[in-house]
Amino acid sequence: MGPLAGIKIIDMTSVLMGPYATQILGDMGADVIKVEAPDGDVTRQIAPSRNPGMGAIYLNANRNKRSICLDLKQPAGRETLLKLAANADVLVYNIRPQAMRRLGLDYETLAAINPRLVYAGLFGFGQGGPYAAKPAYDDLIQGASVMSALIARAGDGTPRYVPTAVADRVVGLAAVGAICATLVNRDRTGLGQQVDIPMFETMVGFVLGDHLGGLTFEPPIGGGGYPRQLSPDRRPYRTSDGYVCALIYTDKQWTSFLEAIGQAELPERDPRFANFANRSANIDHVYGELSRIFLERSTAGWLELLERADIPSMPMHDFDSVLEDPHLRETGFFQMVDHPTEGKLRTMRLAADWSRTPAEITRLQPSKGEDGVAILREAGFSEDEIKELAAEHALLTPERNDAAAAG
Numbered sequence: 001m002g003p004l005a006g007i008k009i010i011d012m013t014s015v016l017m018g019p020y021a022t023q024i025l026g027d028m029g030a031d032v033i034k035v036e037a038p039d040g041d042v043t044r045q046i047a048p049s050r051n052p053g054m055g056a057i058y059l060n061a062n063r064n065k066r067s068i069c070l071d072l073k074q075p076a077g078r079e080t081l082l083k084l085a086a087n088a089d090v091l092v093y094n095i096r097p098q099a100m101r102r103l104g105l106d107y108e109t110l111a112a113i114n115p116r117l118v119y120a121g122l123f124g125f126g127q128g129g130p131y132a133a134k135p136a137y138d139d140l141i142q143g144a145s146v147m148s149a150l151i152a153r154a155g156d157g158t159p160r161y162v163p164t165a166v167a168d169r170v171v172g173l174a175a176v177g178a179i180c181a182t183l184v185n186r187d188r189t190g191l192g193q194q195v196d197i198p199m200f201e202t203m204v205g206f207v208l209g210d211h212l213g214g215l216t217f218e219p220p221i222g223g224g225g226y227p228r229q230l231s232p233d234r235r236p237y238r239t240s241d242g243y244v245c246a247l248i249y250t251d252k253q254w255t256s257f258l259e260a261i262g263q264a265e266l267p268e269r270d271p272r273f274a275n276f277a278n279r280s281a282n283i284d285h286v287y288g289e290l291s292r293i294f295l296e297r298s299t300a301g302w303l304e305l306l307e308r309a310d311i312p313s314m315p316m317h318d319f320d321s322v323l324e325d326p327h328l329r330e331t332g333f334f335q336m337v338d339h340p341t342e343g344k345l346r347t348m349r350l351a352a353d354w355s356r357t358p359a360e361i362t363r364l365q366p367s368k369g370e371d372g373v374a375i376l377r378e379a380g381f382s383e384d385e386i387k388e389l390a391a392e393h394a395l396l397t398p399e400r401n402d403a404a405a406a407g
Contacts, residue, residue, distance in 0.1 A: 002029025003357045007183065009033065009090040010081070011065065014041040016138070017168035017199070018094035018122050019061040021175040026064030027350040027359040030090075033375055034065045035081060037072070038396055040368040050342050053368055059345060062365045068376070069369030069396035072103055076394035081105065084379055086113050089186075090179055094122040097196075098133050107194040117192040118182045122175050126198040136199050141167040145203035146224075150211065154230045170206055171199045228280065233287035236316045237294035237302075244294065244302045246313040251276055253311055260309040261293065339364050369396050 007030040011022040019034075019041070026032040034041075043058040068084075071077040082105075085091050091110060093100055100106055100121070107119045124136025139161050142148055147166075148159040175197045182195045210229060214222030228234065236243040248257045254273065258264050267274040272282040279286045294302060299315070306313035317325065323346075328334060332349065339345050342365075350359040372395055376386050389395035 002359045005029035008088045010088045012093040017172045021172035024176050032065040034067045036069045059365045064363050066371035067366035068372035071394050074394045076392050090118040092120045119194045120179050122197045125200045138165045138167040141199045141203050145207050167203050171202045174202050228283050231283045231287045233291045239299045242299040243316040244299050245316050256309040
């Protein structure tokens with residue numbers, strides 16, 4: 001029973017940003033009801049997969065949920081959702097607010113039915129500006145939030161995207177915090193409210209917290225950008241046989257490092273290494289010299305030396321080696337589960353730990369609509385009402401999904 005046990009969430013999200021957020025809420029114990037359109041969440045189709053509709057990205061963002069498949073464009077499907085929301089604590093969506101309004105699922109409509117509802121929207125842009133109705137994806141937001149320009153400045157001048165959906169996941173994490181805070185306020189006041197979590201504003205704040213730099217001041221004191229993070233040699237250090245990750249940061253760490261490699265006199269010879277301020281002012285030279293020094297030993301040799309000198313260091317993992325990391329193995333981060341249709345799956349537990357209400361995997365990833373009938377029964381729908389919804393194609397059950405796929 002996680003810390004959110006007893007909280008019911010209507011999850012109207014798809015792809016990654018929203019499902020990632022609601023998976024975390026489900027890991028924390030919330031009852032998450034994933035509402036899927038007739039075609040299902042598109043990430044179900046992203047390979048690799050053992051079976052259709054159960055792709056790896058879907059599996060890694062949709063545990064601890066139940067699935068119901070509703071056609072919300074049909075009046076009966078919409079009315080079904082409204083009945084589910086009437087007794088829910090949270091409704092989460094990640095389509096544009098304009099689309100929610102066209103569906104008749106705007107905040108005013110939902111709040112009239114359930115004044116305690118937390119109505120959480122994850123979408124591209126804040127609704128007070130000219131971008132309000134624009135679509136947004138992770139790639140677009142990375143570029144617009146200065147992230148791609150930073151990569152160009154730190155590299156060969158070519159702007160690129162970070163090779164992971166960093167905007168989706170950062171905004172998903174921001175949504176978890178916003179939703180939990182709104183639930184606390186609801187429990188204090190008795191009233192829910194609308195909470196918007198826009199991608200653009202969230203990511204601009206995320207990036208510029210480090211890089212607003214001299215533009216923090218008015219008039220500006222120089223330009224933006226944190227020189228240490230933009231140094232071209234700020235990267236895993238190449239060793240004689242591989243790479244190692246190390247950060248020699250404080251004066252104490254530099255003293256220990258230079259003593260360990262037999263160059264304790266370096267700050268006397270080169271004042272650029274003398275103290276934190278000097279190293280910061282000459283960071284490109286400092287990192288360049290470190291890049292040369294690290295070539296002189298093997299990865300294993302460096303990791304042993306850095307550990308003895310109490311210098312922060314880690315191996316540079318790849319997909320294979322991270323699975324064998326001794327710390328992750330000891331903490332049980334990777335877990336093997338037996339999925340009823342997908343066989344053995346490797347999953348990653350929620351990193352946070354609670355002393356009394358630990359987060360657990362209580363439900364494995366659902367097939368499309370597999371829990372719909374049970375969810376409606378719990379909500380008070382009669383068997384005849386459920387059959388009528390299925391007959392009208394407002395509710396898609398697994399059997400009807402199979403028939404549609406075969407046709």
